[in-house]
Amino acid sequence: MPGKEYPKNRNGRLCLQTGKKPFYIYNVKKNSIRLKTRIEKITLDADTMMLTGLVLNELISNSLKHAFCNKESGLLMITMQQNENGEELVLEVxxxxxxxxxxxxxxxxxxxxxxxxxxxxxKLKAEVVVLNNNGTCVRLYIKKYQVCSYS
Structure with a gap:
């Protein structure tokens, strides 16, 4: 359906752009908190990308506001990939x-x-799992998502 695809923008690029903006907003010192990403190269539909972008922004903002208080350095990791059988998309911050x-x-x-x-x-038909072990880990298991293809 026209207009439903995210035009030629892979989810990795969007995740990286979404991931970097809060670093500027929260005035994070250069090289104090590292951002590490592992994003599978798939192209998702616009609805899934918009909602995962909003989730990413919230999780990254929370991390930058709360996780690294009283710490000089830290690591923030973002992973997004399909599970082995391709039935779920797993987003982890x-x-x-x-x-x-x-x-x-x-x-x-x-x-x-x-x-x-x-x-x-x-809205994403996703399960949220929050772990508190050597920091915070939030995983979304997205069950209904659309992969777009371009001709």
Whole structure:
């Protein structure tokens, strides 16, 4: 369907562009927090790209605001790839920051950022998994997504 494809922009380029903007917004010192990406080269439909871009922006912003306070350096990693059988797209944003406080139950926290992530995940028909081990790791398992092809 015309207009539904993200014109000639691979998800890797969008992820990298989305990943770098918050570094400028939050005034991150050069070379203090490294951004590492591993993005599979697939072209997704516009709806999936828009929603994953919004999720990425929220997760990266949260990481830059909270994960690296009182730390001189850190690592933020973004991974997006199809699983082995191609049935799911897995988006992962992971940092080696302070993690979130023990005893915090995100589902009951009422935090706006987490509500946004859950809302976007719902639109993507995605499962959200949050891990708190040597930093924070958030994974989205996106079950319904469209891969676009160009002729």
């Amino acid at each position: 992971k940092d080696n920051g302070v993690g979130f406080p023990s005893g915090l139950y995100l589902d009951r926290s009422g935090r706006l950022g987490y509500k946004l992530i859950k809302a976007f995940a719902h």
